[in-house]
Amino acid sequence: MPELPEVETIARGLRTGESGRPALPGMMVEKVSIRWPGHIAEPSIPVFTRRVRGRVIRDVSRRGKFVVIPLDRETLLIHLRMSGDLQVAPTAAAPDRYAHTVFHLSEGWDLRFSDARKFGRVYLAQDPQSVLGTLGPEPLDPDFTPAVLSLRLRNHRRTLKPLLLDQTFIAGLGNIYADEALHRACLHPLRRSDSLRREEAERLWQGIREALQTGLQHNGASIDWVFRGGDFQNHFRVYQRTGEPCPICGSSIARIVLGQRGTHFCPSCQPEVES
DNA sequence: AGCGTCACCCGGACGC
DNA sequence: TGCGTCCGGGTGACGC
Numbered sequence: 001m002p003e004l005p006e007v008e009t010i011a012r013g014l015r016t017g018e019s020g021r022p023a024l025p026g027m028m029v030e031k032v033s034i035r036w037p038g039h040i041a042e043p044s045i046p047v048f049t050r051r052v053r054g055r056v057i058r059d060v061s062r063r064g065k066f067v068v069i070p071l072d073r074e075t076l077l078i079h080l081r082m083s084g085d086l087q088v089a090p091t092a093a094a095p096d097r098y099a100h101t102v103f104h105l106s107e108g109w110d111l112r113f114s115d116a117r118k119f120g121r122v123y124l125a126q127d128p129q130s131v132l133g134t135l136g137p138e139p140l141d142p143d144f145t146p147a148v149l150s151l152r153l154r155n156h157r158r159t160l161k162p163l164l165l166d167q168t169f170i171a172g173l174g175n176i177y178a179d180e181a182l183h184r185a186c187l188h189p190l191r192r193s194d195s196l197r198r199e200e201a202e203r204l205w206q207g208i209r210e211a212l213q214t215g216l217q218h219n220g221a222s223i224d225w226v227f228r229g230g231d232f233q234n235h236f237r238v239y240q241r242t243g244e245p246c247p248i249c250g251s252s253i254a255r256i257v258l259g260q261r262g263t264h265f266c267p268s269c270q271p272e273v274e275s
Numbered sequence: 276a277g278c279g280t281c282a283c284c285c286g287g288a289c290g291c
Numbered sequence: 292t293g294c295g296t297c298c299g300g301g302t303g304a305c306g307c
Contacts, residue, residue, distance in 0.1 A: 001299060038284090065300080081300050082285085117285045119300065158278065167301075174300070260281075261299070 002080045004139070004172030005215030008062050009230060010086055014111075015060040021088040024057045024069070027105040036100035039113065041121040048124050052076070052103070064135045064171030068128060075128040081119035087112050135171040139208050149208075150201035153193040160196075161189035162259035164208075173208070176221060176239045179264045180211040183238045183246075188272045189256070189263045238264040 002010065017023035029052050034040060040048050055071035062068060067086060069076040078086065089095070091110050095102060101122055103111040113120065123131045136152075137144045152170075156163060163169050164178040173181065182189050185207030187200060196204065215221065220230035237247050242255040242264060251268035 003300095079300085082298090083287090115285095116287070117299090119285065121301095156277085162279080165300085259279075 001082050001174050001176065002084065002220070003065060003174035003177050003215075004062075004212055005177070005218075005232065006220035006230060007065050007067060007080065007172075008216060009220045010080075011060050011062040011067050014067070014086060014088065017088075022107070022109060024060050024088065024105075024111065026057065027107070027109065028056050029053060029071070030104045030106060033102040033104065034100070035102070036118060038118060039101045039115065039120060039122050041123050043124060048122075052124055057105075063128075063132050063138070064167055065174070066132060068132075070128075074124055074126050077123040077125060077128060077131050078113060079121045079123075080115070081117070081121070083117040084113060084115040084120035087114065134168050136167060136169045137171065139170055139172060139212060144205075146202045146205040149205045150196075150198060153196055153201055153204075156193045158193045159189070159258065160187060160191045160193055160204075161261070161263050163193050165259065165261065170208070172212070175261050175263075176236070177208075177211045177215060179239045180215075180237055181207040183207070183264075183266060183270060184210050186269050188270045189258055189265055190272060238266060240264065 014024045032049055032052050034045060034049070037045055043051070051074060055073060058070040058072060060067065060069050065079060067078040067080070069078070080086070089110050089112055091104055091108050095110070095112055096114055098114040098116045099112040100115055100118065101113040105111060113122065125131050137148065156169070161178055161182065164173050164181065165175065181204065185200070185203040187196070187204055214235065215232045218230055218232035218235060221232035222230045238253050241253045244253050245251065246253055246266035246269055249266065249268050251266050253264055254267050256263050
């Protein structure tokens with residue numbers, strides 16, 4: 001489940017090049033191999049194949065959990081979902097069995113979208129806003145102030161944890177960083193969004209920023225999906241630490257299910273009543 | 276309208 | 292070995 005820090009780490013690597021692999025900007029897509037049609041969300045496969053051919057990659061960036069690749073015409077948008085990974089590899093090297101979509105680039109290089117669980121999606125859009133338009137604010141953007149978060153929280157009467165996972169509320173958080181952010185903010189995941197006092201909303205803002213920035217410093221977390229490099233998984237405070245001691249107070253980390261998602265928290269640091 | 280819940284898409288991991 | 296179950300991001304259906 002690549003979330004904001006993992007997607008950002010992947011996007012940076014593709015933009016600048018890494019470990020002997022070239023940077024993507026400036027390279028041309030000579031053709032695309034689609035081994036599993038379900039990967040292509042839009043447009044249709046024939047149209048996608050035709051329109052992407054001959055395009056030059058201008059940049060690689062990120063919006064929410066999307067990898068955004070502007071071409072000289074149109075924009076390629078890739079959502080990695082659960083198990084997706086993007087790698088640059090020599091065309092001559094055998095692709096792994098999950099490389100369902102492969103862009104053959106200039107100079108003998110591939111951009112490979114490997115995705116074991118096939119949840120990922122590729123979009124080719126004239127206007128990237130048609131795909132990204134519903135996303136909420138970027139949590140690390142300077143415009144995302146505590147006041148902005150506070151206002152958005154009060155505009156809903158929703159359970160905190162599922163609200164943090166709602167990409168239209170805030171873009172980029174997934175299960176890991178939502179749990180880690182709530183723990184840092186000392187807020188119970190069942191709290192109602194409109195019940196937070198100003199000081200609590202500020203704590204949540206801080207918790208979100210700290211969790212994401214710490215994840216970024218560790219190049220993201222490597223669990224479940226094939227992702228090399230990141231080691232934030234060794235620094236989780238609550239996520240997937242059910243029964244283990246809270247790093248702050250030593251209490252046993254609890255796990256509940258909220259909105260069909262495993263939710264990890266410290267019952268002592270994150271009391272259900274106002275703190 | 277806003278909210279919560281659930282099914283669905285997949286296949287790896289794991290328990291029995 | 293071979294089942295069954297769990298997990299999860301995002302979307303859409305449904306009911307309140």
